[in-house]
Amino acid sequence: MTLWISGYILLLVKFGLVLGCLLFLAAYLVWAERKLLARLQIRYGPNRAGKFGLLQPIADAVKMITKEDIIPAEADQSIFLLAPTVVAATALLMFAVVPFGESLAIMGQRIPLVITDLNVGLLFIFALSSLGVYGVALGGWASNSKYSLLGGIRGAAQMISYELALGLSLVPVVMLAGSFSLVDIVNAQSGYPYILVQPVSFAVFFISAMAESKRIPFDLPEAENELGAGYHTEYSGMRFGLFFIGEYVHIQVLGALTAVFFLGGWHGPFLPPFVWLLVKMIFIALVMIWIRGTLPRLRYDQLMALGWKVLVPVSLVNIIVTGAVILMVG
Amino acid sequence: MTIHSIIFYLLSSVVIVSTGIAVTRRDLVHAVVYLIFTFFGTAMIFYLLGAPLLAALEVIIYAGAIMVLFLFIIMMIRTEPSTAPLIPPGQWWPVIGFCLLYITAGFLFMYQEPDFWVFLTPAMATPGAFGRFLFQTHWLSIEIISLLLLIAVIGALVLGKPAGKKPNKTNGNRI
Numbered sequence: 251m252t253l254w255i256s257g258y259i260l261l262l263v264k265f266g267l268v269l270g271c272l273l274f275l276a277a278y279l280v281w282a283e284r285k286l287l288a289r290l291q292i293r294y295g296p297n298r299a300g301k302f303g304l305l306q307p308i309a310d311a312v313k314m315i316t317k318e319d320i321i322p323a324e325a326d327q328s329i330f331l332l333a334p335t336v337v338a339a340t341a342l343l344m345f346a347v348v349p350f351g352e353s354l355a356i357m358g359q360r361i362p363l364v365i366t367d368l369n370v371g372l373l374f375i376f377a378l379s380s381l382g383v384y385g386v387a388l389g390g391w392a393s394n395s396k397y398s399l400l401g402g403i404r405g406a407a408q409m410i411s412y413e414l415a416l417g418l419s420l421v422p423v424v425m426l427a428g429s430f431s432l433v434d435i436v437n438a439q440s441g442y443p444y445i446l447v448q449p450v451s452f453a454v455f456f457i458s459a460m461a462e463s464k465r466i467p468f469d470l471p472e473a474e475n476e477l478g479a480g481y482h483t484e485y486s487g488m489r490f491g492l493f494f495i496g497e498y499v500h501i502q503v504l505g506a507l508t509a510v511f512f513l514g515g516w517h518g519p520f521l522p523p524f525v526w527l528l529v530k531m532i533f534i535a536l537v538m539i540w541i542r543g544t545l546p547r548l549r550y551d552q553l554m555a556l557g558w559k560v561l562v563p564v565s566l567v568n569i570i571v572t573g574a575v576i577l578m579v580g
Numbered sequence: 581m582t583i584h585s586i587i588f589y590l591l592s593s594v595v596i597v598s599t600g601i602a603v604t605r606r607d608l609v610h611a612v613v614y615l616i617f618t619f620f621g622t623a624m625i626f627y628l629l630g631a632p633l634l635a636a637l638e639v640i641i642y643a644g645a646i647m648v649l650f651l652f653i654i655m656m657i658r659t660e661p662s663t664a665p666l667i668p669p670g671q672w673w674p675v676i677g678f679c680l681l682y683i684t685a686g687f688l689f690m691y692q693e694p695d696f697w698v699f700l701t702p703a704m705a706t707p708g709a710f711g712r713f714l715f716q717t718h719w720l721s722i723e724i725i726s727l728l729l730l731i732a733v734i735g736a737l738v739l740g741k742p743a744g745k746k747p748n749k750t751n752g753n754r755i
Contacts, residue, residue, distance in 0.1 A: 368629075369706055370632045370707055374641065376644075380644025387648065387651055403655060406651070406652055407652070413644075569749075
């Protein structure tokens with residue numbers, strides 16, 4: 251019984267720590283994005299709230315929470331209210347299987363530094379990311395506005411298409427590690443990170459991950475200059491904030507997943523494991539911001555052609571080649 | 581009553597109730613949302629019974645891919661709410677008949693099967709063991725099903741091709 255209770259307390263502590271870190275980082279990622287993007291466009295970015303605008307996330311949070319939560323008169327109320335939570339919750343839950351260090355030993359007990367080590371961890375992430383589509387599609391539909399509906403439909407089409415490439419790009423990683431568990435995948439990379447043996451997989455994964463998080467150059471579901479704000483046009487206050495949090499948590503999760511699958515996870519010299527994972531995550535997030543500041547938006551047919559005609563075939567060939575090499579080497 | 585069976589009955593009631601609500605909704609999008617709950621509940625039952633791989637695949641394929649396609653079509657058509665009764669009076673008899681049939685079959689199965697009252701021991705099938713079993717004992721059916729899917733893909737490709745002219749590169753399929 252005491253083992254149960256201590257297990258529960260431990261789980262709650264881990265939940266609290268991970269959630270706190272994720273939300274804090276999400277807030278400051280917004281700040282970093284605004285700052286970096288401004289510099290890339292030769293502007294200053296936020297610089298009024300605190301030194302270097304460092305208090306800007308707090309000001310934004312206060313604004314979001316105190317703003318009126320408007321529901322359009324013709325909207326489908328229950329679905330309209332629920333859609334943002336689906337986006338935020340699926341993004342946050344994905345972090346549950348990401349390992350952030352080797353197991354700790356406290357008072358003779360081994361404490362794994364991961365919320366839960368599922369033996370189908372990788373599929374768990376896919377399941378959540380495929381459920382995340384509903385937040386976008388239903389949010390767009392429930393608003394009962396043409397812009398939102400178009401954004402929602404675009405979002406659903408885009409996310410289904412790129413999920414395929416995302417899944418196929420990770421098959422070689424699973425073949426190399428021999429496991430769906432993220433802990434095992436990280437442990438298998440103690441010698442060398444998989445980016446060295448699977449550069450094609452890495453490229454396909456990174457492109458489709460960016461498309462999944464709906465960022466420039468793949469931000470067609472919310473293309474400002476055609477659709478207002480796309481699927482979240484009608485949202486205000488904290489419900490809009492939840493979509494926003496979902497997006498930035500998603501960036502971190504994708505950073506963490508890229509680190510776990512290709513960059514060796516928490517492995518690294520000198521620094522403690524947790525810091526290594528954080529460094530890799532933030533590095534990838536910054537690269538994503540850099541790409542956002544550099545590339546123009548794709549046209550819709552280009553987006554679909556890239557997904558179906560380039561990324562899917564390339565990853566299929568990559569799977570066959572990897573399989574052949576593994577068979578030959580033994 | 582172990583904690584396993586309590587969770588099992590909770591999940592199955594979620595599945596049954598949400599399926600019931602799904603088939604009686606007027607609003608098709610609401611029906612789809614309830615059906616997603618059904619699939620989600622089914623996945624949880626798979627997980628509870630020690631098949632995490634099946635649970636994940638259930639969510640990815642049924643809840644995550646097939647239902648999104650349903651939603652996709654429904655979102656694009658505007659259906660007018662009708663006031664006609666959901667089940668016309670003449671159709672009540674088959675409904676009641678089939679319900680009774682299933683309930684009797686269920687109860688018969690419960691009392692005829694000697695192992696019915698034995699509690700299942702908690703088990704866990706790893707993805708590797710599951711795959712090995714599937715491809716060693718059922719490889720032929722898997723090949724047949726994949727051939728069927730291949731034919732469906734080719735069929736979709738043929739049907740989707742614009743008749744008579746070559747597909748235009750830039751204006752191919754823009755939404």
